[in-house]
Amino acid sequence: MSKIELTHVEQEQYDLAFKFNPKKDYEENQNSLDALQALTESIIAREAIPKNRLKYFIDREYQHGRTKMTRKEVFESNGTKGKKMFRHPHFIKYVDYFINGAKISLNVYEVAKSIADSQSFQDEAIQKIYDYLKSSGLIPKEKNSKNKFADEIFKLAVDLGFDSDYCKFIRTKIMR
Secondary structure (H helix, E strand, O other): OOOOOOOHHHHHHHHHHOOOOOOOOHHHHHHHHHHHHHHHHHHHHOOOOOHHHHHHHHOHHHOOOOOOOOHHHHHHHOOOOHHHHHHOHHHHHHHHHHHHOOOOOHHHHHHHHHHHHHOOOHHHHHHHHHHHHHHOOOOOOOHHHHHHHHHHHHHHHHHOOOOHHHHHHHHHHHHO
16 A cells, blocks of 8 residues: 555554553553654654645644644644654554555555546546445445544545545545
């Protein structure tokens, strides 16, 4: 899929960071958060994070929901600023997206990428992706599952380079 390559050290940091569990020992979790910060600083320093994925975190246009703040601004408004953000347990999911992309099947990724690459206009492409998801029965019926799926498709659309309006459009259509 569209996973970024990690160095050997980064992979070790990734493995340790993703062992974070609020139910675990405090020291174990501090080691996980140390690894998360080191991993984040490393992938930023070598500019490994795809620019489209960064938009999801730092661009207001790619925010859906009630708040109009970027995801980064939400951290900052809660008092977590600068590199402290890289040690926050809620930042783990963003690093996961930066590295792995949307949590969708390889088949959905390949079909969506193929559609996006073959269409001249984003509105046609996003509609075809939605039609594929709907006709394939991939959109969950249960509200919570549908919401999670819509969020992952939103991230996929961001990753594939769609303008923010089309990313929001497909998410909204899935949620109906």
